[in-house]
Amino acid sequence: MQLTILDRIDRPAEDVVALTLRGAHGPLAPWEPGAHVDLALPNWLTRQYSLCGDPRDRERYRIAVRHERLSRGGSDYIHRYLRPGRTLEVSLPRNTFPLVPAPSYLFLAGGIGITAILPMLRAAADAGASCSLVYAGHTYASMPFAGELRAAYGDRVTVVATGHDGRPDLAALAAGLAPETVVYCCGPTSLLDACEAVFPAERLHVERFRPRPRTFAPDTAFDVVCARSGRTVPVPAGESLLNALTHAGLPVPAGCREGVCGSCEVTVLEGEPEHRDDVGAAPGRMYACVSRSRSARLVLDL
Incomplete structure (x- = not known):
């Protein structure tokens, strides 16, 4: 585990806080886009959050947390009780959603799933790859970092407020997909399931916050x-x-x-x-x- 100090708390959207964690004893462990860390909370819970800052900044990590109405105690504690100056332990970064090299990317994010996608978009753009992002949420006010993304990447970013605009047309996106384009998606189960239904499996990478409902054979000893x-x-x-x-x-x-x-x-x-x-x-x-x-x-x- 790494010891960090909660440097600042921002509110980039309704019901979302962004935590900036500074290394308590110098530089933090390196990470790559798609990585997440375990955050050990003072209420004895440990929760996982995607790193959504800049991998080049070894002094700080940034994570964002939505306040879940049916919280199991993690997001509720963070929103209600954490304050700047608090010492927190975080794990070494772990990456089960790595960005593979490609000449072209389509990124799809739903709600707080933008946290995993944001560093990927930055890395793809910095590498000179062709890249675009479709970012969906219920309302514009509920979508963290939307303004930051539009300011940085202009018309490469499409922000869709589903309560006003309806859902993105994934079938049309899949039909227009160039042969060399790789697709990355992170968000709620409904979005991931819809993406898996229309995009080629060999070119689609997804990260889930909750396991898929599946049936297995009975457990054996x-x-x-x-x-x-x-x-x-x-x-x-x-x-x-x-x-x-x-x-x-x-x-x-x-x-x-x-x-x-x-x-x-x-x-x-x-x-x-x-x-x-x-x-x-x-x-x-x-x-x-x-x-x-x-x-x-x-x-x-x-």
Whole structure:
């Protein structure tokens, strides 16, 4: 974890605060567009937020948080109680939504999903790539950084207030997509599902805040062999791998516990994982919070 000081709080839109975090002991860890951090709050909750500042600024991180009406305690605490000067711990940046090199990009953001997309647009423009952004939200007043984006990128940015203008015509965007264009999308589930229905899967990159509703085979029990510690941990059918390891005294860092943030990644040495995450685990990796095992025995580098 890195120790930071809450340098300032801005309000870039209705019900949204932007937090600028300054390194308490010098430069912060580097990051690339698409990265997020775990923010440890004083009320003992840990939440994940996309970095939406400038990766070239090693002195500060910027995140933005919408006040959710059905908050689980994270956004509510940030909006009600955090004040400048507070010391906060943040994780090292983690990137499960990296920007791949391409000559042309179409970025699509819905609401607070702009936080992940904003640094990507900046990086693409700085690299000289052809790029455009369609940014949708219910009202103009509810859309953070809309003015900042339009001032910086002009007609490359289209801002759509769905309550007034209706939803963006994704089918028309897909029909006019150049062969070399890569599409990045971040926002609510409805937007991501609509994008997955019209854009080619091999050119579409999405980041989800909530897992997709999916159905899996019934859970079965399996054993986990922890190669470094020499321990064998049984994982019953009714318990997650993450919880079984924690109860055995072998805790794995975890954030969302829903398979969308990537903080609980573990290395698989033997066995066949059953991936249930929405991140897309790399070969030889799995996410312990939701994923299980297809084989009776799984060997992990723990």
